Amino acid sequence: MEQINFNILAFYGFAGLAVISALMILMSKNIIHSVFMLVLVFLSVAAIYIITNAEFVGVTQIMVYIGGILILMMFGVMLTNRIDGGKMLTEHRRIIPAVLLGLGLAFVFYSTLQTKFPLAEFGPQSELDKSVTETIGINFMTHQLVALELTAVLLLMALIGAAFLAGSKFEDKK
Amino acid sequence: MKQSEFIAYITTLIGEFGYLLPEMTLIAGSLFLVVLDLLYKGTAAATVRTLATLVVLAATSLAIDAAPIEGAYLNGVLAQTAVTPTLKYFFVLMTAAVLLYPNSRVQRRTGEYQYLILMVLLGTFFLIQAQNLLLFYVALELVSITSYVLIAFSFQRKGFEAGIKYLLFGAMSSGLMLYGLSLIYGLSGSLDLALIPQMVAQSSDPTWLNLALMLFFVGIFFKLALVPFHIWSPDAYEAGPTAAIALISVLPKVAILVFFYQFTQLLDTTDVELFNWQYALSILAIGSMFVGNLSALRQNNAKRMMAYSSIAHAGTLLIGVIVGTAFGYEAMLFYAVVYGVMNVGVFYFIDWMEKNELENISDLAGLGRQFPAVGVCMTVLLVSLVGLPPTGGFSAKLLVFSSLWDVYLQSSDSYLLWLFALGILNSAISLFYYLKIPYYLFLKTTNSTQRYRVGAVSVVFLACTALLVLAIFFMADLLLEMLF
Amino acid sequence: MTMELTNYQIILLFAVGGFVAIMGSLVTSWVLRPRRPNEEKLTTYECGEDPTGTAWGKFNIRFYVIALVFVLFETELLFLFPWAIVFGDEGLNALTQGKWGMLAFVEMSLFILILALGLAYVWGKGFLEWEKPDVKVTDVESKVPESLYEQLNTKYQ
Numbered sequence: 034m035e036q037i038n039f040n041i042l043a044f045y046g047f048a049g050l051a052v053i054s055a056l057m058i059l060m061s062k063n064i065i066h067s068v069f070m071l072v073l074v075f076l077s078v079a080a081i082y083i084i085t086n087a088e089f090v091g092v093t094q095i096m097v098y099i100g101g102i103l104i105l106m107m108f109g110v111m112l113t114n115r116i117d118g119g120k121m122l123t124e125h126r127r128i129i130p131a132v133l134l135g136l137g138l139a140f141v142f143y144s145t146l147q148t149k150f151p152l153a154e155f156g157p158q159s160e161l162d163k164s165v166t167e168t169i170g171i172n173f174m175t176h177q178l179v180a181l182e183l184t185a186v187l188l189l190m191a192l193i194g195a196a197f198l199a200g201s202k203f204e205d206k207k
Numbered sequence: 208m209k210q211s212e213f214i215a216y217i218t219t220l221i222g223e224f225g226y227l228l229p230e231m232t233l234i235a236g237s238l239f240l241v242v243l244d245l246l247y248k249g250t251a252a253a254t255v256r257t258l259a260t261l262v263v264l265a266a267t268s269l270a271i272d273a274a275p276i277e278g279a280y281l282n283g284v285l286a287q288t289a290v291t292p293t294l295k296y297f298f299v300l301m302t303a304a305v306l307l308y309p310n311s312r313v314q315r316r317t318g319e320y321q322y323l324i325l326m327v328l329l330g331t332f333f334l335i336q337a338q339n340l341l342l343f344y345v346a347l348e349l350v351s352i353t354s355y356v357l358i359a360f361s362f363q364r365k366g367f368e369a370g371i372k373y374l375l376f377g378a379m380s381s382g383l384m385l386y387g388l389s390l391i392y393g394l395s396g397s398l399d400l401a402l403i404p405q406m407v408a409q410s411s412d413p414t415w416l417n418l419a420l421m422l423f424f425v426g427i428f429f430k431l432a433l434v435p436f437h438i439w440s441p442d443a444y445e446a447g448p449t450a451a452i453a454l455i456s457v458l459p460k461v462a463i464l465v466f467f468y469q470f471t472q473l474l475d476t477t478d479v480e481l482f483n484w485q486y487a488l489s490i491l492a493i494g495s496m497f498v499g500n501l502s503a504l505r506q507n508n509a510k511r512m513m514a515y516s517s518i519a520h521a522g523t524l525l526i527g528v529i530v531g532t533a534f535g536y537e538a539m540l541f542y543a544v545v546y547g548v549m550n551v552g553v554f555y556f557i558d559w560m561e562k563n564e565l566e567n568i569s570d571l572a573g574l575g576r577q578f579p580a581v582g583v584c585m586t587v588l589l590v591s592l593v594g595l596p597p598t599g600g601f602s603a604k605l606l607v608f609s610s611l612w613d614v615y616l617q618s619s620d621s622y623l624l625w626l627f628a629l630g631i632l633n634s635a636i637s638l639f640y641y642l643k644i645p646y647y648l649f650l651k652t653t654n655s656t657q658r659y660r661v662g663a664v665s666v667v668f669l670a671c672t673a674l675l676v677l678a679i680f681f682m683a684d685l686l687l688e689m690l691f
Numbered sequence: 692m693t694m695e696l697t698n699y700q701i702i703l704l705f706a707v708g709g710f711v712a713i714m715g716s717l718v719t720s721w722v723l724r725p726r727r728p729n730e731e732k733l734t735t736y737e738c739g740e741d742p743t744g745t746a747w748g749k750f751n752i753r754f755y756v757i758a759l760v761f762v763l764f765e766t767e768l769l770f771l772f773p774w775a776i777v778f779g780d781e782g783l784n785a786l787t788q789g790k791w792g793m794l795a796f797v798e799m800s801l802f803i804l805i806l807a808l809g810l811a812y813v814w815g816k817g818f819l820e821w822e823k824p825d826v827k828v829t830d831v832e833s834k835v836p837e838s839l840y841e842q843l844n845t846k847y848q
Contacts, residue, residue: 096769101765145418150393150415151394151415153397171783179285182798185801186326
């Protein structure tokens with residue numbers, strides 16, 4: 034039983050860390066603190082993925098979110114015009130409807146959690162005998178092939194759209 | 208997967224790639240546009256690019272197999288039905304029409320614009336064929352993210368603001384939907400639509416499935432801009448470039464509805480006792496119709512009015528899904544096609560208004576006498592949007608509501624009767640704001656001496672859409688035949 | 692019952708260990724060190740220029756576009772990892788008489804080609820160009836003619 038205990042313990046530890054840091058993002062008034070708290074959220078989520086044997090997703094989380102998206106958000110914060118040495122502050126509005134909506138959602142999830150999650154039978158392990166990452170690779174090339182190619186198109190579109198919108202400002206200056 | 212199956216799998220995968228010819232043509236064409244934009248920067252670049260886009264669209268429509276082999280292909284990831292080619296032709300035509308808008312010169316100057324328009328088209332192609340939840344999600348994101356970018360393409364502060372709003376709401380709803388989809392995967396063990404019902408049936412307790420479906424539906428409702436997930440749409444419609452709005456108010460909605468219909472059909476095949484989703488959808492449909500129509504009454508800005516009108520129309524379209532019969536599906540697609548044609552016409556006129564710096568409906572006073580042809584065409588289109596004879600809008604509403612009536616007679620659920628009655632009441636409400644435009648065009652007079660110009664192309668365009676709408680009324684069976 | 696750790700969990704343990712080691716030494720020194728601050732010690736640079744303004748300058752938007760391009764290509768890279776370890780799989784290739792390898796190769800080539808176009812796009816549109824300062828080339832008009840230098844060079848070769 035010790036093994037289960039270790040995993041569950043680690044899960045609750047990291048999940049708690051994620052929730053607390055997420056709350057701190059919400060509570061912090063300084064937007065830069067919020068961005069740094071986001072690092073903790075992403076890291077603990079990545080740790081949860083790794084604990085649950087989804088290693089590839091965990092590494093993806095670290096690479097893309099911490100290595101990429103966060104840098105981008107940091108740039109976003111630093112690019113805003115309002116930085117003149119002062120702190121960037123955020124504020125909360127419409128707290129009451131937000132809290133009501135949040136509580137409602139929490140209630141829905143809570144009442145659902147009262148029943149056990151009927152996990153599907155995923156059938157026996159693939160006969161091809163591959164590791165998790167290899168299975169993902171084979172799936173990319175077989176079952177999700179169209180989705181993979183469409184992802185390439187999607188990424189290209191996102192790149193062109195985002196670069197164009199971000200870059201249209203300095204194109205005029207020349 | 209067994210070893211012997213794997214060989215067969217790979218062989219079908221390679222063998223059936225030809226089915227994707229229209230999509231591949233579209234991708235190749237859009238990539239060609241990007242390259243063209245990089246290489247050719249002459250004075251006539253905008254015209255050249257628009258022409259090239261039209262050529263790509265023509266090539267795509269040639270590549271569409273008019274009589275497809277029905278059923279799933281590429282190992283069940285995609286599927287074609289008898290309607291698929293008609294819908295594709297419809298989407299291509301809508302896209303081509305949108306490229307001809309008069310005021311889109313600002314947008315056309317940038318090479319990215321046509322590329323993004325084609326990306327919306329590509330996404331809808333996949334949406335109507337997707338039989339796999341992951342593919343559905345990727346295609347939906349392709350459409351959505353392109354829409355976020357297109358909204359910001361008016362290059363005004365307002366446009367960026369609306370784009371950001373749209374993006375934030377959209378990201379939130381995508382997140383919820385993805386959560387729902389992953390729960391469905393956990394419950395059923397499969398992402399393929401065909402396999403979901405039989406695998407869900409293994410477990411008897413529907414609580415978790417209900418939650419998963421709720422989350423998934425919220426995402427879909429957001430993309431359809433149904434009440435109460437509609438908040439983004441008036442702002443986005445008002446600020447975005449009219450041509451792009453004309454496109455994203457029809458194509459994605461129709462494509463998502465097609466997928467949504469297929470998905471809800473699956474729910475009926477399971478024995479699991481689910482929540483009464485028809486009931487929930489009915490409430491949303493009634494809510495959308497009321498909020499859309501009542502808010503539209505108060506609008507003076509033409510684009511905002513059309514935004515609320517499209518919320519109301521989405522509510523009406525949803526009836527097809529609630530009905531859930533083959534007749535209901537047919538009626539919904541018929542309605543979608545008519546709505547698309549009307550929408551393209553009305554937005555064309557709004558685009559012309561914008562070109563002449565007219566924003567509000569009250570600015571139109573007396574213009575109908577100056578340009579009787581335009582006025583008459585607009586009147587036909589708007590009468591059709593209300594759903595009065597002798598226009599296609601009437602036939603469409605007739606079909607949708609009679610399919611609803613049929614189902615009511617069979618099941619005699621009282622909420623269906625409410626939906627029926629309130630739906631018809633809403634058509635009456637919409638009369639007041641749609642006919643405000645002809646009222647201003649013909650009956651109001653103005654002291655303004657400002658002269659406007661209407662090009663021959665605009666008259667022809669509007670006349671074509673108006674004639675189409677009339678033709679659909681008189682030859683409704685022809686369109687129905689084409690659809691099925 | 693023995694605990695079986697996957698490779699990634701070992702990495703996680705190492706990460707936690709590293710974190711504890713670093714934080715431990717920092718905390719220890721924070722507890723042990725003497726605290727006698729004075730004004731000179733608290734300046735950013737103890738010797739040299741006194742800094743003016745804040746460190747939060749406004750960034751050039753070009754950083755943002757480049758970061759954007761980076762994120763997208765990083766995402767592409769992630770799709771390459773799982774592909775790379777199965778693409779040359781001999782078992783699968785033997786099973787499908789080479790079809791597998793061809794399929795995987797062609798599909799991934801398409802994937803990369805489509806995204807490479809993105810790089811061509813940002814390059815062609817000049818989003819990667821940096822605003823370079825104008826370099827002034829100074830011409831020194833020397834009274835000594837060039838030919839004299841050359842004579843000297845040839846002489847002592």
